[in-house]
Amino acid sequence: MNIGKYVKPSSVEEAWALLKGNEGAAIIGGGAWLRRGGRKLELAIDLFETGLDTIRTEDGRLEIGAMATYRQLETAPDILDFCDGLIARSIRDIVGVQMRNIFTVGGTVAGRFGFSHLNCALLALEARVEFHEAGLISLEDHLDGKGPRQDILTKVVVDGSAARGSFQAVHQSRNDFATLAVAVVRNVDRTTIAVGARPGRARLAESAMAHLVGSIPDGKEEILTARAGELAAEEINFGDDQRASAEYRRMICPVLVERALKEVLK
Ligand SMILES: Cc1cc2nc3c(=O)[nH]c(=O)nc-3n(C[C@H](O)[C@H](O)[C@H](O)COP(=O)(O)OP(=O)(O)OC[C@H]3O[C@@H](n4cnc5c(N)ncnc54)[C@H](O)[C@@H]3O)c2cc1C
Structure with a gap:
Protein backbone atom coordinates (compact mmCIF):
# COMPACT_ATOMS: atom_id res chain seq x y z
CA MET A 1 0.00 0.00 0.00
CA ASN A 2 1.33 3.38 -0.98
CA ILE A 3 -0.20 6.37 0.83
CA GLY A 4 0.04 10.00 -0.30
CA LYS A 5 -1.60 11.66 2.71
CA TYR A 6 -2.78 10.01 5.94
CA VAL A 7 -5.49 11.62 8.08
CA LYS A 8 -7.28 10.71 11.31
CA PRO A 9 -10.52 12.73 11.45
CA SER A 10 -12.24 12.98 14.82
CA SER A 11 -15.79 12.49 13.54
CA VAL A 12 -17.63 10.56 10.83
CA GLU A 13 -18.88 13.86 9.36
CA GLU A 14 -15.30 15.06 8.98
CA ALA A 15 -14.32 11.74 7.39
CA TRP A 16 -17.25 11.94 4.98
CA ALA A 17 -16.32 15.49 3.91
CA LEU A 18 -12.88 14.14 2.96
CA LEU A 19 -14.17 11.01 1.19
CA LYS A 20 -17.14 12.40 -0.74
CA GLY A 21 -16.43 12.63 -4.45
CA ASN A 22 -12.73 11.86 -3.95
CA GLU A 23 -11.88 8.74 -6.01
CA GLY A 24 -8.30 8.75 -4.74
CA ALA A 25 -9.40 8.46 -1.11
CA ALA A 26 -10.15 5.33 0.90
CA ILE A 27 -11.31 4.52 4.41
CA ILE A 28 -8.96 2.53 6.60
CA GLY A 29 -10.41 0.14 9.20
CA GLY A 30 -7.66 -2.08 10.58
CA GLY A 31 -5.71 -1.66 7.33
CA ALA A 32 -4.74 -5.34 7.43
CA TRP A 33 -6.38 -6.22 4.13
CA LEU A 34 -5.56 -2.96 2.35
CA ARG A 35 -1.92 -3.46 3.31
CA ARG A 36 -1.73 -6.72 1.37
CA GLY A 37 -2.29 -5.07 -2.01
CA GLY A 38 -0.05 -2.66 -3.81
CA ARG A 39 -2.88 -0.13 -3.93
CA LYS A 40 -1.94 3.53 -4.22
CA LEU A 41 -4.04 5.85 -2.04
CA GLU A 42 -3.84 9.59 -2.50
CA LEU A 43 -5.68 10.00 0.78
CA ALA A 44 -6.04 7.39 3.54
CA ILE A 45 -8.81 8.21 6.01
CA ASP A 46 -8.29 6.33 9.28
CA LEU A 47 -11.48 6.03 11.37
CA PHE A 48 -9.61 5.16 14.57
CA GLU A 49 -10.59 8.39 16.36
CA THR A 50 -14.22 8.58 15.26
CA GLY A 51 -15.65 6.65 18.23
CA LEU A 52 -17.11 3.89 16.07
CA ASP A 53 -15.72 1.05 18.19
CA THR A 54 -18.60 0.49 20.61
CA ASP A 159 -32.44 -7.20 15.61
CA GLY A 160 -34.53 -9.45 17.79
CA SER A 161 -33.79 -12.31 20.06
CA ALA A 162 -32.00 -14.80 17.84
CA ALA A 163 -32.17 -17.81 20.12
CA ARG A 164 -29.79 -20.52 18.99
CA GLY A 165 -26.81 -20.34 16.66
CA SER A 166 -24.08 -22.54 15.25
CA PHE A 167 -21.03 -21.91 13.09
CA GLN A 168 -19.31 -24.72 11.21
CA ALA A 169 -16.35 -24.57 8.83
CA VAL A 170 -13.91 -26.88 7.08
CA HIS A 171 -10.27 -25.83 6.65
CA GLN A 172 -7.40 -27.46 4.77
CA SER A 173 -5.09 -26.21 7.52
CA ARG A 174 -5.74 -24.25 10.69
CA ASN A 175 -4.64 -20.82 9.45
CA ASP A 176 -6.00 -21.10 5.93
CA PHE A 177 -9.24 -19.56 4.67
CA ALA A 178 -12.22 -21.88 5.04
CA THR A 179 -13.03 -24.32 2.25
CA LEU A 180 -16.67 -23.92 3.21
CA ALA A 181 -18.47 -22.19 6.08
CA VAL A 182 -22.04 -22.54 7.32
CA ALA A 183 -23.88 -20.46 9.91
CA VAL A 184 -27.32 -21.41 11.21
CA VAL A 185 -29.70 -19.42 13.43
CA ARG A 186 -32.90 -20.84 14.89
CA ASN A 187 -35.70 -18.72 16.32
CA VAL A 188 -39.00 -20.10 17.58
CA ASP A 189 -40.32 -21.24 14.23
CA ARG A 190 -37.80 -19.89 11.76
CA THR A 191 -34.35 -21.06 10.74
CA THR A 192 -31.80 -19.13 8.67
CA ILE A 193 -28.94 -20.91 6.93
CA ALA A 194 -26.00 -19.02 5.38
CA VAL A 195 -23.31 -20.69 3.30
CA GLY A 196 -19.98 -18.86 2.85
CA ALA A 197 -16.54 -19.46 1.34
CA ARG A 198 -18.31 -21.15 -1.60
CA PRO A 199 -15.76 -19.56 -2.42
CA GLY A 200 -17.98 -16.58 -3.36
CA ARG A 201 -19.81 -14.27 -0.98
CA ALA A 202 -22.11 -15.86 1.62
CA ARG A 203 -25.64 -16.70 0.47
CA LEU A 204 -28.83 -17.74 2.25
CA ALA A 205 -30.11 -21.24 1.45
CA GLU A 206 -33.74 -20.18 0.97
CA SER A 207 -35.26 -23.59 0.04
CA ALA A 208 -33.56 -25.29 2.96
CA MET A 209 -34.84 -22.51 5.23
CA ALA A 210 -38.40 -22.88 3.87
CA HIS A 211 -38.22 -26.60 4.60
CA LEU A 212 -37.70 -25.83 8.31
CA VAL A 213 -40.41 -23.21 8.84
CA GLY A 214 -42.67 -23.87 11.83
CA SER A 215 -42.13 -26.05 14.84
CA ILE A 216 -40.25 -29.27 14.37
CA PRO A 217 -42.13 -32.31 15.68
CA ASP A 218 -40.28 -34.61 18.09
CA GLY A 219 -38.70 -37.53 16.29
CA LYS A 220 -38.68 -35.70 12.94
CA GLU A 221 -35.45 -33.75 13.51
CA GLU A 222 -33.16 -36.18 11.72
CA ILE A 223 -35.21 -36.52 8.55
CA LEU A 224 -35.86 -32.76 8.32
CA THR A 225 -32.25 -31.74 8.88
CA ALA A 226 -30.98 -34.30 6.36
CA ARG A 227 -33.37 -32.93 3.71
CA ALA A 228 -32.45 -29.33 4.56
CA GLY A 229 -28.77 -30.20 3.99
CA GLU A 230 -29.58 -31.72 0.59
CA LEU A 231 -31.66 -28.70 -0.42
CA ALA A 232 -28.88 -26.29 0.56
CA ALA A 233 -26.36 -28.22 -1.53
CA GLU A 234 -28.76 -28.20 -4.52
CA GLU A 235 -29.61 -24.51 -4.45
CA ILE A 236 -26.26 -22.88 -3.62
CA ASN A 237 -23.75 -22.22 -6.41
CA PHE A 238 -20.28 -23.48 -5.59
CA GLY A 239 -17.03 -22.68 -7.37
CA ASP A 240 -13.52 -24.07 -7.77
CA ASP A 241 -10.39 -22.53 -6.31
CA GLN A 242 -7.01 -23.73 -5.04
CA ARG A 243 -8.63 -25.03 -1.84
CA ALA A 244 -11.32 -27.26 -3.32
CA SER A 245 -13.49 -28.00 -6.32
CA ALA A 246 -17.14 -27.00 -6.56
CA GLU A 247 -18.01 -30.70 -6.42
CA TYR A 248 -16.17 -31.19 -3.12
CA ARG A 249 -17.89 -28.14 -1.63
CA ARG A 250 -21.29 -29.47 -2.78
CA MET A 251 -20.52 -32.75 -1.04
CA ILE A 252 -19.52 -31.28 2.30
CA CYS A 253 -22.30 -28.66 2.39
CA PRO A 254 -25.03 -31.06 3.67
CA VAL A 255 -22.66 -32.35 6.35
CA LEU A 256 -22.00 -28.86 7.73
CA VAL A 257 -25.66 -27.83 7.48
CA GLU A 258 -26.80 -30.98 9.32
CA ARG A 259 -24.11 -30.56 11.96
CA ALA A 260 -25.18 -26.96 12.62
CA LEU A 261 -28.89 -27.82 12.64
CA LYS A 262 -28.36 -30.65 15.12
CA GLU A 263 -26.64 -28.19 17.43
CA VAL A 264 -29.39 -25.55 17.31
CA LEU A 265 -32.22 -28.08 17.64
CA LYS A 266 -30.72 -29.76 20.72
C1 LIG B 1 -3.21 -12.44 6.83
C2 LIG B 1 -4.71 -12.40 6.87
C3 LIG B 1 -5.43 -13.59 7.06
C4 LIG B 1 -6.82 -13.58 7.10
N1 LIG B 1 -7.50 -14.77 7.30
C5 LIG B 1 -8.86 -14.76 7.36
C6 LIG B 1 -9.60 -15.97 7.55
O1 LIG B 1 -9.06 -17.06 7.63
N2 LIG B 1 -10.96 -15.90 7.62
C7 LIG B 1 -11.62 -14.68 7.53
O2 LIG B 1 -12.84 -14.69 7.63
N3 LIG B 1 -10.93 -13.53 7.33
C8 LIG B 1 -9.59 -13.54 7.23
N4 LIG B 1 -8.91 -12.36 6.98
C9 LIG B 1 -9.67 -11.12 6.73
C10 LIG B 1 -9.94 -10.35 8.03
O3 LIG B 1 -10.81 -11.16 8.79
C11 LIG B 1 -10.64 -9.00 7.73
O4 LIG B 1 -11.86 -9.26 7.11
C12 LIG B 1 -9.83 -8.09 6.82
O5 LIG B 1 -8.51 -7.95 7.29
C13 LIG B 1 -10.50 -6.71 6.68
O6 LIG B 1 -10.49 -5.99 7.88
P1 LIG B 1 -9.57 -4.68 8.05
O7 LIG B 1 -10.06 -3.99 9.28
O8 LIG B 1 -8.15 -5.09 7.97
O9 LIG B 1 -10.01 -3.85 6.74
P2 LIG B 1 -9.18 -2.76 5.88
O10 LIG B 1 -7.98 -3.38 5.26
O11 LIG B 1 -8.95 -1.53 6.69
O12 LIG B 1 -10.27 -2.42 4.76
C14 LIG B 1 -10.79 -3.38 3.88
C15 LIG B 1 -11.67 -2.64 2.84
O13 LIG B 1 -12.81 -2.05 3.48
C16 LIG B 1 -12.80 -0.62 3.33
N5 LIG B 1 -13.28 -0.11 4.63
C17 LIG B 1 -12.72 -0.35 5.84
N6 LIG B 1 -13.49 0.15 6.81
C18 LIG B 1 -14.54 0.76 6.20
C19 LIG B 1 -15.69 1.47 6.66
N7 LIG B 1 -15.96 1.65 7.97
N8 LIG B 1 -16.55 1.97 5.73
C20 LIG B 1 -16.34 1.78 4.41
N9 LIG B 1 -15.27 1.11 3.91
C21 LIG B 1 -14.39 0.60 4.79
C22 LIG B 1 -11.37 -0.24 2.96
O14 LIG B 1 -11.32 0.97 2.22
C23 LIG B 1 -10.96 -1.46 2.15
O15 LIG B 1 -11.45 -1.36 0.83
C24 LIG B 1 -7.52 -12.35 6.94
C25 LIG B 1 -6.79 -11.16 6.74
C26 LIG B 1 -5.42 -11.17 6.70
C27 LIG B 1 -4.69 -9.86 6.48
Missing part, protein backbone atom coordinates in the same frame (compact mmCIF):
# COMPACT_ATOMS: atom_id res chain seq x y z
CA ILE A 55 -20.66 -2.66 21.01
CA ARG A 56 -23.99 -2.34 22.81
CA THR A 57 -27.41 -3.90 23.20
CA GLU A 58 -30.47 -1.67 23.28
CA ASP A 59 -34.08 -2.87 23.30
CA GLY A 60 -32.87 -6.36 22.33
CA ARG A 61 -31.01 -4.87 19.36
CA LEU A 62 -27.31 -5.57 19.09
CA GLU A 63 -25.25 -2.73 17.58
CA ILE A 64 -21.63 -3.25 16.60
CA GLY A 65 -19.58 -0.21 15.60
CA ALA A 66 -17.60 -0.47 12.37
CA MET A 67 -14.28 0.05 14.19
CA ALA A 68 -14.90 -2.75 16.69
CA THR A 69 -12.11 -5.29 16.30
CA TYR A 70 -12.38 -9.08 16.17
CA ARG A 71 -10.77 -9.20 19.62
CA GLN A 72 -13.61 -7.04 20.95
CA LEU A 73 -16.08 -9.44 19.34
CA GLU A 74 -14.55 -12.43 21.05
CA THR A 75 -14.45 -10.81 24.50
CA ALA A 76 -17.51 -8.51 24.72
CA PRO A 77 -20.19 -9.96 27.06
CA ASP A 78 -22.97 -8.66 24.76
CA ILE A 79 -21.55 -10.77 21.91
CA LEU A 80 -20.76 -13.85 23.99
CA ASP A 81 -24.30 -13.87 25.41
CA PHE A 82 -25.95 -13.44 22.02
CA CYS A 83 -27.26 -16.44 20.07
CA ASP A 84 -24.95 -19.05 21.62
CA GLY A 85 -21.99 -16.73 21.01
CA LEU A 86 -22.34 -17.30 17.25
CA ILE A 87 -20.46 -14.13 16.21
CA ALA A 88 -17.55 -14.78 18.58
CA ARG A 89 -17.38 -18.43 17.53
CA SER A 90 -17.18 -17.46 13.87
CA ILE A 91 -13.99 -15.40 14.28
CA ARG A 92 -12.12 -16.66 17.33
CA ASP A 93 -9.86 -19.06 15.42
CA ILE A 94 -8.88 -16.72 12.59
CA VAL A 95 -5.08 -16.44 12.43
CA GLY A 96 -3.53 -15.08 15.67
CA VAL A 97 -4.77 -12.78 18.40
CA GLN A 98 -2.40 -10.00 17.26
CA MET A 99 -4.18 -9.88 13.89
CA ARG A 100 -7.61 -10.19 15.49
CA ASN A 101 -6.70 -7.06 17.48
CA ILE A 102 -6.39 -5.27 14.14
CA PHE A 103 -9.17 -6.69 11.93
CA THR A 104 -12.31 -4.54 12.07
CA VAL A 105 -15.97 -5.32 11.53
CA GLY A 106 -16.28 -2.39 9.10
CA GLY A 107 -13.32 -3.48 6.96
CA THR A 108 -14.73 -7.00 6.76
CA VAL A 109 -18.30 -6.05 5.89
CA ALA A 110 -17.29 -3.24 3.50
CA GLY A 111 -14.81 -5.60 1.81
CA ARG A 112 -17.63 -8.13 1.07
CA PHE A 113 -15.05 -10.91 1.24
CA GLY A 114 -16.36 -14.27 0.04
CA PHE A 115 -14.11 -16.16 2.45
CA SER A 116 -15.29 -14.17 5.45
CA HIS A 117 -16.55 -16.14 8.45
CA LEU A 118 -17.98 -13.00 10.01
CA ASN A 119 -20.03 -12.03 6.96
CA CYS A 120 -21.47 -15.56 6.87
CA ALA A 121 -22.45 -15.45 10.57
CA LEU A 122 -23.96 -11.95 10.23
CA LEU A 123 -25.95 -13.03 7.16
CA ALA A 124 -27.50 -15.93 9.11
CA LEU A 125 -28.41 -13.34 11.77
CA GLU A 126 -30.15 -11.27 9.04
CA ALA A 127 -28.03 -8.29 10.05
CA ARG A 128 -28.43 -4.82 8.62
CA VAL A 129 -25.60 -2.43 7.92
CA GLU A 130 -25.67 1.33 8.37
CA PHE A 131 -23.83 3.65 6.00
CA HIS A 132 -23.30 7.32 6.79
CA GLU A 133 -24.98 8.52 3.56
CA ALA A 134 -27.08 5.59 2.36
CA GLY A 135 -28.52 4.72 5.79
CA LEU A 136 -29.60 1.25 6.90
CA ILE A 137 -29.72 -1.57 4.34
CA SER A 138 -29.81 -5.35 4.67
CA LEU A 139 -26.48 -7.12 4.75
CA GLU A 140 -27.91 -9.46 2.10
CA ASP A 141 -28.39 -6.55 -0.33
CA HIS A 142 -24.96 -5.20 0.52
CA LEU A 143 -23.30 -8.56 -0.17
CA ASP A 144 -25.27 -8.76 -3.43
CA GLY A 145 -23.53 -5.55 -4.48
CA LYS A 146 -26.62 -3.37 -3.99
CA GLY A 147 -24.91 -1.22 -1.36
CA PRO A 148 -23.24 2.13 -1.99
CA ARG A 149 -19.80 2.11 -3.66
CA GLN A 150 -18.26 4.98 -1.77
CA ASP A 151 -19.63 5.60 1.68
CA ILE A 152 -18.67 5.03 5.31
CA LEU A 153 -20.01 1.98 7.04
CA THR A 154 -20.77 3.06 10.60
CA LYS A 155 -22.33 0.02 12.27
CA VAL A 156 -23.88 -3.42 12.00
CA VAL A 157 -27.29 -3.96 13.58
CA VAL A 158 -28.81 -7.30 14.54
